[in-house]
Amino acid sequence: MTPTSPESPTSPESPTSAETPTRPASTTRTRSTRRLTTAQALVAFLARQYTERDGRRHRLISATWGIFGHGNVAGIGQALVEAGNGIGNGDANAYGNTNAHSGGNAHGNSDGNGNGYGSRTAPRMPYLQGRNEQAMVHAAVGYARQSGRLSAHAVTTSIGPGATNLVTGAALATINHLPVLLLPGDIFATRPADPVLQQLEVPYAGDVSVNDCLRPVSRYFDRVTRPEALIPAALQAMRVLADPAETGAVTLALPQDVQAEAYDWPEEFFAERVWPVRRPAPDAAELEAAVRAVRSARRPLIVAGGGVRHSGAEETLAAFTAATRIPVASTQAGKGSLRHDHPADIGGIGHTGTATAGELARTADLVIGVGTRYTDFTTASGTLFENPAVRFLNLNITGFDAHKLAALPLVADARTGLEALTSALAGRGYRVDPAYETEYTGAKEAWEERVEASFATPDPTARPTQTQVLGLLDTLVTEEDILINAAGSLPGDLHKLWRARSRDQYHVEYGYSCMGYEIPAAIGVLLATEARTRPRPVWALVGDGTYLMNPTEIVTAVQENLPLKLVILQNHGYASIGGLSEAVGGERFGTAYRHRAPDGGFTGPPLPVDLAANAASLGLHVLRATTVDDLRKALAEARDAEGPTCVYVETETPDTVSGPPPAQAWWDVPVAETASRPAAVKAREEYDRQVAARRRHL
Numbered sequence: 001m002t003p004t005s006p007e008s009p010t011s012p013e014s015p016t017s018a019e020t021p022t023r024p025a026s027t028t029r030t031r032s033t034r035r036l037t038t039a040q041a042l043v044a045f046l047a048r049q050y051t052e053r054d055g056r057r058h059r060l061i062s063a064t065w066g067i068f069g070h071g072n073v074a075g076i077g078q079a080l081v082e083a084g085n086g087i088g089n090g091d092a093n094a095y096g097n098t099n100a101h102s103g104g105n106a107h108g109n110s111d112g113n114g115n116g117y118g119s120r121t122a123p124r125m126p127y128l129q130g131r132n133e134q135a136m137v138h139a140a141v142g143y144a145r146q147s148g149r150l151s152a153h154a155v156t157t158s159i160g161p162g163a164t165n166l167v168t169g170a171a172l173a174t175i176n177h178l179p180v181l182l183l184p185g186d187i188f189a190t191r192p193a194d195p196v197l198q199q200l201e202v203p204y205a206g207d208v209s210v211n212d213c214l215r216p217v218s219r220y221f222d223r224v225t226r227p228e229a230l231i232p233a234a235l236q237a238m239r240v241l242a243d244p245a246e247t248g249a250v251t252l253a254l255p256q257d258v259q260a261e262a263y264d265w266p267e268e269f270f271a272e273r274v275w276p277v278r279r280p281a282p283d284a285a286e287l288e289a290a291v292r293a294v295r296s297a298r299r300p301l302i303v304a305g306g307g308v309r310h311s312g313a314e315e316t317l318a319a320f321t322a323a324t325r326i327p328v329a330s331t332q333a334g335k336g337s338l339r340h341d342h343p344a345d346i347g348g349i350g351h352t353g354t355a356t357a358g359e360l361a362r363t364a365d366l367v368i369g370v371g372t373r374y375t376d377f378t379t380a381s382g383t384l385f386e387n388p389a390v391r392f393l394n395l396n397i398t399g400f401d402a403h404k405l406a407a408l409p410l411v412a413d414a415r416t417g418l419e420a421l422t423s424a425l426a427g428r429g430y431r432v433d434p435a436y437e438t439e440y441t442g443a444k445e446a447w448e449e450r451v452e453a454s455f456a457t458p459d460p461t462a463r464p465t466q467t468q469v470l471g472l473l474d475t476l477v478t479e480e481d482i483l484i485n486a487a488g489s490l491p492g493d494l495h496k497l498w499r500a501r502s503r504d505q506y507h508v509e510y511g512y513s514c515m516g517y518e519i520p521a522a523i524g525v526l527l528a529t530e531a532r533t534r535p536r537p538v539w540a541l542v543g544d545g546t547y548l549m550n551p552t553e554i555v556t557a558v559q560e561n562l563p564l565k566l567v568i569l570q571n572h573g574y575a576s577i578g579g580l581s582e583a584v585g586g587e588r589f590g591t592a593y594r595h596r597a598p599d600g601g602f603t604g605p606p607l608p609v610d611l612a613a614n615a616a617s618l619g620l621h622v623l624r625a626t627t628v629d630d631l632r633k634a635l636a637e638a639r640d641a642e643g644p645t646c647v648y649v650e651t652e653t654p655d656t657v658s659g660p661p662p663a664q665a666w667w668d669v670p671v672a673e674t675a676s677r678p679a680a681v682k683a684r685e686e687y688d689r690q691v692a693a694r695r696r697h698l
Contacts, residue, residue, distance in 0.1 A: 033264040038227045039079035039254070041265050045234055046181075047083070047123040048270060051150045051242050053277035054312075058150040060242060060275065061181060062143075063126040063527070065136040069158025070197065071185025075259020076156040083125045128527075129559065131552035133157050135520040137169025137249075139553065140180040142484070142517075142524025144173075146504065149310055150277060152241055153524070154181040159256065160198025164210050166251075171217040172512040174248035176333070177310070179241040182218070182251040184211050189225040189255035211253040219248035225255060227263035242275035244310065244413070245398045279311075280397065282412035282420050290410045291424045293393050297366035299436060300326045301357075303349055303378065306333030306511075307371015307396060311414035314503045317370065318342065320422045325432045326368070327440045329357035331378050332495055332510035334371065340499035346444050348495035350378040351667040355450075356443040358664040362386040367405075369394040371414045374404050377510070381668035382694040392697065395421070405697040451497050454660050460629040465652045466569055467493055467660045472632050473539070473567075474499060476639060481537040482507055482525055486517040488543045489576035490569075493660050516550025518542050519566065523553055526562045537639050539565045544593065545574045547611055551618065557644040558619030564644040566620065567635075569651050572606045584671045584687070585680030612648035620646040666690045 036044065049060040068077045130136035133155070140153035157163050163184035173180045187199045187209050195201050202208040215221045220240040222233040230252075237250045282290075294300060308317055314337055321328055321344040328338050329349035338345040347354035349361060361367070361384045369392060372378065379385065392407035395417040402409035410417055455471025457464070464472070470493060473483070479502040485491055486509040500506040507525065509517050522540040529536045547568055557564040578591035595604030616622045623638060623645065625631035631649050638645040653659075671687040672680045 032267045035264050037260050037262050039075035039259040043079040043083050043125050044270050047125045048272045049238050050274045051277050052274050061154050062151050063128050064154040065128045065130050066156040067130055069162055071159030071256045072156050080127045131555050133162050133165035134169045135553045138517045138520035139524040141173050141178045142521030143528045144178045146525045146528035152179040156183040159185040170249035172514050174217050175511040179247045180249050184253055186211050186253040186255040188257045190257055214251045218251040221251045223253040227261050279413040279416045281416050282410050286410050289408050290393055295430050299364050300366040301360050301364040302326050302328040302368045303372050304328050304330045304334035304337035304370050305372025307414045308334050308337040313415035316415045316418040320418050325437045331372050332508050336500035336503050336506040351380055351663050351665050352492040352495040354447050355664045356447045365389050367392045373401050380665035383666050450661050457628045461627050463652050464628045464631050483539045484518050484522045485541045487513045487515040515546045520553040522564050535563050541567045544570045554618040565638045566646040568611055568648045571651050571653050584669050585683035587679050615646045620644050622646045625649040
C-alpha cells in the first residue's frame with residue numbers, strides 16, 4: 001500500500017486505492033531538513049498520518065498512551081512534551097470537543113502555539129496516562145475496534161518489565177486483527193555499558209533483548225538502531241496498521257540512546273500522508289464458483305464473523321439475506337451483524353451459541369462464512385457441521401482464512417464481496433425454500449422463549465442470578481449502549497442470550513478471551529465515542545476473578561472523568577472454569593476464593609474481600625445491590641451517571657439455582673485418559689463419546 005500526499009488529496013470525487021496510488025511529488029521539492037531527535041521525529045511523523053476509506057479521512061494515530069521509565073522518559077517522553085503536552089490552557093481536547101466533565105483539556109493539551117517543534121500549524125499528539133502497560137494496550141484495542149480499525153493509538157513503555165508487559169495485549173490485538181502501535185524502549189544500541197539496568201543477557205546472541213518476545217505477537221517488528229532507520233521502519237509500520245488484511249500489533253523497538261539522538265530529517269518525511277484502506281473485489285472466477293455453490297444449496301447457513309463489522313458490511317448483509325432468505329448465525333466477534341429482531345438472525349453459533357443455530361448448522365449443506373476464522377468454539381471443535389454433504393464457502397479478506405475447512409474461497413472485502421454476490425445472484429432468482437424459512441423462524445421464536453425464562457425475575461427480593469443481571473440490563477439499554485466483556489462465564493451467557501440492538505453494542509473479545517480486558521477497553525471505547533453531545537453508555541461487565549486481574553485503569557477513568565459503567569458480579573471464585581473443571585473430572589479444584597479447610601483444600605468460608613470498597617477506594621462511585629429490585633434501581637442510576645460509576649452485586653450461582661440454558665454444542669477440553677477418581681473416569685467416558693463425532697472437512 002502506498003499513501004497519498006497532501007499534493008494529491010483524496011476525496012469521493014477523486015478516489016484512491018492501493019492499486020492506483022497517488023504518490024508524493026517529492027522530486028519537485030527543495031531538499032530541506034529539520035534537526036530533531038529520533039523520538040521527536042517519530043511523534044511529528046505519527047501526527048501527520050491518516051487513513052481513508054469510502055471518501056472519509058481519519059487520524060491514523062490519534063493519541064499515545066504511556067508509562068515512563070528510564071528507557072523512554074528522555075526520548076518519547078520528552079518528544080511528547082515538545083509536541084505541546086502538559087502545558088494546556090483548557091481549550092479543546094484532541095478528539096474535537098470541549099471536555100465537559102473537567103472543564104479542561106483531558107486528552108492532548110496545547111500551549112496555543114501548536115507543536116511541530118517550531119511549527120504553528122502542525123497537529124498535536126495527545127498523551128494518555130496509563131497505570132499498567134498491558135491495560136494500555138487493551139485500551140488502545142478497544143479504541144481501534146470502536147473506530148472501525150480506521151484510527152488507532154500508540155503505546156510507549158520503558159525497557160524491561162514495562163516492555164514485556166505489552167506481550168499479552170499485543171497477542172490480543174494481533175489475534176483479533178486490531179491495530180495498535182507499540183513503542184517499547186530498548187537497550188542501548190551503542191552498548192556503552194553492558195549490561196544496563198533491566199537488560200536480559202543472552203550469552204549466545206548480543207543483539208537479543210526482552211523486546212524480541214514481541215516478535216511472534218506482532219504483525220510487524222523492527223528495532224530502530226540508527227536514527228535514519230526510522231524512516232523505512234515507520235513507513236512499514238503505517239502500511240501494516242492500515243492494511244485490513246495484515247493489521248494487528250506493530251512494534252517499533254526504540255533503543256533509549258537512539259531515541260535521544262539528533263538527526264537532520266528530510267522534510268518529506270513529515271508530509272501529511274493518507275493510507276487508503278482497501279476494499280478488494282472478488283476474483284471473477286471465484287465469484288462464479290460461489291454463485292454456483294449458493295444456487296445448488298438447499299439448506300445454506302451464513303456464519304457472520306468479525307470481518308462483517310470491520311468492513312462495515314452490516315447493511316449489505318441484511319440486503320443479501322433479504323434477497324435470499326438465508327439465515328445468519330454469528331460468532332462472538334460477529335454478533336450484532338444483524339439486529340436480534342431481524343427475521344434472519346438466529347443468534348450465536350457453536351459451543352456458546354443458540355439451539356436454533358446449532359440445529360441448522362448440523363443439517364446445513366452449505367456454510368457461508370463471512371469474515372470468520374472458524375475457531376473451535378464456532379465449529380464445536382470440529383463436531384458441529386454434521387451433514388455428510390456439507391461444503392463451505394468463505395468470504396474473507398485474507399486468503400489464509402478463506403481457504404479454511406477446504407472451502408471455496410472468495411477472497412475480498414466483506415462488503416464488496418457481499419455486494420458482488422448479491423448482484424450476481426439477483427438475475428438468477430435464488431431464494432431458499434419457504435419451508436426452510438418457516439423452520440428457522442419458528443425455532444428462533446422457541447429460543448426467544450428460553451431467553452425470556454432466563455431473564456425472568458419473579459421474586460424482586462431475591463439475590464439475582466447472572467442471567468437475571470443480563471435480563472435487567474436488557475430492559476434498560478437502547479441501541480446507544482455498548483457492553484464489553486471478554487472472559488469467564490459471561491461470554492457464554494451473552495452469546496446465547498443477549499439481544500444486540502446495534503452493530504457495535506456487543507463488544508465481547510473472545511479471540512484471546514483475556515481476563516482484565518474489559519475495564520481498559522471500555523475506556524478506549526469511551527474515547528472513541530467522546531466527540532458527541534452526550535457520551536454513549538459503555539458498560540464493562542466483570543466477575544470478581546477478572547476484576548482482581550486488572551482493575552488499575554479505574555484510576556484512569558477517574559482521572560479523565562469518563563462515564564464508565566462498571567458492573568462487578570461477585571461469585572467468590574472462577575465460576576466459569578469451576579463448571580468446566582467439574583465437567584472434565586477436575587472436581588472444581590482450585591477455582592473457589594475460600595479459606596483453607598482443615599484438610600488443606602480451599603473449601604472453607606468465602607474470603608472477606610470487599611471489591612466494592614476497593615473500587616470506591618480507587619475513586620468510583622459505587623452502588624451496592626443485594627436484591628433484584630436493588631439491582632434494577634442501581635443499573636438505572638449508573639446509566640444516567642455522568643461520571644465513572646460501579647454497580648456491585650453478589651450473584652446466585654448455577655449450583656444453587658437454575659442457570660442459563662446449557663451448552664448447545666461440544667467443546668474439546670481433553671480429559672485424563674487414566675485416573676483413579678470416579679469423576680475423571682466418568683468424564684473420560686463422555687469425552688470419548690463426543691470426540692468420536694469429530695471430522696475433518698476435506
